[in-house]
Amino acid sequence: MSTCYLPHAPASVSTARRSLNRDLTSWGVAEDVADDAAVILSELLSNALRHARPLPGGEGEVKVSWIKVGDTVELAVTDGGAVTEPRKGQPALSSLGGRGLGIVEILSQSWGVRRDDQGSTVWAHLHAPSEYADGETGAPMQKLRQVTR
Numbered sequence: 001m002s003t004c005y006l007p008h009a010p011a012s013v014s015t016a017r018r019s020l021n022r023d024l025t026s027w028g029v030a031e032d033v034a035d036d037a038a039v040i041l042s043e044l045l046s047n048a049l050r051h052a053r054p055l056p057g058g059e060g061e062v063k064v065s066w067i068k069v070g071d072t073v074e075l076a077v078t079d080g081g082a083v084t085e086p087r088k089g090q091p092a093l094s095s096l097g098g099r100g101l102g103i104v105e106i107l108s109q110s111w112g113v114r115r116d117d118q119g120s121t122v123w124a125h126l127h128a129p130s131e132y133a134d135g136e137t138g139a140p141m142q143k144l145r146q147v148t149r
Contacts, residue, residue, distance in 0.1 A: 001067040008054035028130035044077040053080035071129040081119040
C-alpha cells in the first residue's frame with residue numbers, strides 16, 4: 001500500500017499521478033490500465049481539492065492512497081469532507097465541468113464514499129491484472145472514448 005499526504009493544492013494532482021505510475025509500473029500493471037488509474041486518481045483528487053476541505057489538523061492536506069490486492073487496485077482520496085456528498089453529475093453538453101465521477105464510473109469496476117469523524121474518502125476499484133491471458137488489456141479507456149464520441 002502506498003499512502004501520501006499532499007497539500008490541498010492543484011499541484012498535488014501531478015505529484016500523485018507520478019507516484020501512482022511509478023508504483024503500478026513496479027507492480028507489473030499493464031500500461032493502459034495504469035493510464036486509466038491515473039485518470040481516476042486525478043478525478044478523485046481534483047474533486048477533493050475543488051469541493052472539500054483539507055483534513056483536520058491544520059496542515060492543509062489530503063490523503064491519497066492506493067493498494068493492489070490480487071487483480072484489483074483500490075485508489076482512495078481522503079479529505080476533510082464537504083457540505084454535500086460526492087455524486088455523479090448530469091451536466092449539460094455545454095457545461096465545462098461535472099463529468100469527473102462519470103469518468104470514474106466508466107473506467108472503474110466500482111466506486112463509493114466512506115465517511116468518518118475525520119472526513120470523507122472517495123474510493124474506486126480498478127481491474128488491474130499484471131498480465132492478460134490473451135495478450136489484450138480490454139482497455140476501459142477505449143470504452144470511454146466510445147461513450148464520449
